Amino acid sequence: MRIEHWTNAAEQGAHVGTNLMAWSAGEPTHAYEPVPFFWSEQYDRRIQFLGRPAGDDEVCIVAGSVADRKFATLYGSGGRLRGVLGLNMPRVVMPFRAHLEQRISFVDALDVAADLVG
Structure with missing residues (x-):
């Protein structure tokens, strides 16, 4: 890639x-x-993406909401975390870069997200 x-x-x-x-x-x-990642600032929005998701991944919004235009979403497959998408949530998204390098499980990623959101 x-x-x-x-x-x-x-x-x-x-x-x-x-x-x-x-x-x-x-x-x-x-x-x-x-770990592939990109970010972009579009007007007052920061978009960040980490990892290599696939179309059949499990998707879980772990913080915020789409309606509020502030959220973090985890992507997982085969029991592993594959990607993280965030809109205006850099403090939640960026810690996952190390977790993607470590190839943590999706369940562990959900626990990490819960700790980050507090």
Whole structure:
């Protein structure tokens, strides 16, 4: 998957540096497998999306509401979290980037969301 966001370029450089240090120390290196994400500001709305959802994912609004134009939604499949969509909810959305990297379960993601929303 192509990821054309400026943050991806910075993260690739950091990953290469980490791998070079590991390689020079005789430690294993790791493939670069970023969590795709994008954000956009449209007028007074911030749209954020993380992950790789699919059309048959389970979808669950975990914070806010579509009617209020402020919400966070989780996407899951096969028991795993696959993506997060947020509208005007950056404090709920962005912590999920690390959770997507860790490949947490959808049930655990729902618990994380409940803690974030409080």
